[in-house]
Amino acid sequence: MTLDQNRLRIALQKSGRLSTDCQQLLKGCGVKLNLREQRLIAHAENMPIDLLRVRDDDIPGLVMDGVVDLGIVGENVLEETVMERQATGQSAEYSVLKRLDFGGCRLSLAVAEEFDYQGPKSLEGKRIATSYPWLLKRYMDSQGVKFKSVMLNGSVEVAPRAGLADAICDLVSTGATLEANGLVETDVIYRSKAVLIQSANPLAASKQKVIDKLLPRIQGLQQARESKYIMLHAPQDKLEEVIALMPGAERPTIMQLAGETKQVAIHVVSTEDLFWETMEGLKALGASSILVLPIEKMME
Numbered sequence: 646m647t648l649d650q651n652r653l654r655i656a657l658q659k660s661g662r663l664s665t666d667c668q669q670l671l672k673g674c675g676v677k678l679n680l681r682e683q684r685l686i687a688h689a690e691n692m693p694i695d696l697l698r699v700r701d702d703d704i705p706g707l708v709m710d711g712v713v714d715l716g717i718v719g720e721n722v723l724e725e726t727v728m729e730r731q732a733t734g735q736s737a738e739y740s741v742l743k744r745l746d747f748g749g750c751r752l753s754l755a756v757a758e759e760f761d762y763q764g765p766k767s768l769e770g771k772r773i774a775t776s777y778p779w780l781l782k783r784y785m786d787s788q789g790v791k792f793k794s795v796m797l798n799g800s801v802e803v804a805p806r807a808g809l810a811d812a813i814c815d816l817v818s819t820g821a822t823l824e825a826n827g828l829v830e831t832d833v834i835y836r837s838k839a840v841l842i843q844s845a846n847p848l849a850a851s852k853q854k855v856i857d858k859l860l861p862r863i864q865g866l867q868q869a870r871e872s873k874y875i876m877l878h879a880p881q882d883k884l885e886e887v888i889a890l891m892p893g894a895e896r897p898t899i900m901q902l903a904g905e906t907k908q909v910a911i912h913v914v915s916t917e918d919l920f921w922e923t924m925e926g927l928k929a930l931g932a933s934s935i936l937v938l939p940i941e942k943m944m945e
């Protein structure tokens with residue numbers, strides 16, 4: 646199976662932290678995929694889209710070299726690639742189409758629990774293990790600290806205990822991996838999310854049409870994930886107080902309840918979640934039958 650030049654080509658991580666979210670995103674956009682484990686190129690069944698399933702490290706380069714039209718990758722990998730390519734005289738052009746709401750993590754320095762850390766200066770002349778030598782160098786340069794970079798492509802957290810390095814610079818999300826390896830996070834040097842990027846090459850009108858369909862759908866999915874549909878019954882004479890308690894809500898719909906004059910039904914789309922505390926507050930005002938529902942898709 647080869648890549649068809651007339652179809653929009655998108656590079657995604659084959660397997661790893663971003664792959665499930667990427668597949669869910671495309672599915673949510675109505676792209677029908679037939680992904681078999683071993684297939685590295687997949688054709689969408691109902692839209693002119695081809696997917697290239699690769700290592701995440703290769704995605705920025707594939708976009709910048711124009712091999713694919715779009716790619717989804719972590720900003721950490723993107724920024725690292727830009728710095729590396731600029732330093733080695735390769736083109737590093739692309740545009741960000743959309744910052745996505747998954748793949749959130751930070752690139753941090755960490756040292757062993759017993760290390761007497763007094764700020765970045767404590768790392769002067771020390772060995773730091775990382776998969777992100779350019780991002781690390783930029784930070785250490787900004788701090789005026791010289792260090793030795795030890796390149797590791799994975800399992801970076803093992804380096805201090807293995808005697809390979811004095812500190813590490815790696816991705817952190819919950820911090821569980823650091824804790825499990827007796828490490829303490831000291832400096833956050835970069836915050837990242839997944840982004841949808843586009844090649845700087847001119848795009849055929851037919852491919853642009855597909856992008857123009859996908860972008861509002863992605864926006865609609867993200868907005869829906871951040872929103873809730875709230876329904877409740879409330880006393881007619883406490884309406885304004887009840888409405889004031891609801892978070893980030895538009896003006897609600899008020900409906901009559903059959904055979905009931907003192908209570909009304911309120912329906913509202915809220916741009917935030919409704920926390921237990923707020924629900925308790927609503928209940929204290931006399932509200933009942935409070936339902937909070939997820940929203941699948943939205944279009945304004």
Ligand SMILES: Nc1ncnc2c1ncn2[C@@H]1O[C@H](COP(=O)(O)OP(=O)(O)OP(=O)(O)O)[C@@H](O)[C@H]1O
Binds near residue numbers: 662720817839
């Ligand atoms: N713990 C985490 N929580 C959330 N997002 C993360 C986490 N770790 C990494 N990421 C994001 O997901 C991206 C991919 O992470 P992953 O660990 O799957 O990469 P990898 O092991 O380099 O995969 P590959 O085999 O594709 O090279 C990272 O570059 C980062 O943007």
Ligand SMILES: O=P(O)(O)OC[C@H]1O[C@H](OP(=O)(O)OP(=O)(O)O)[C@H](O)[C@@H]1O
Binds near residue numbers: 802815816821
């Ligand atoms: O702070 P935490 O929630 O523990 O997450 C951080 C870990 O997640 C990533 O690795 P991943 O588990 O994706 O494995 P990898 O080393 O194979 O990429 C990252 O490289 C850290 O090791």
Ligand SMILES: [Mg+2]
Binds near residue numbers: 700701702
């Ligand atoms: Mg990788």
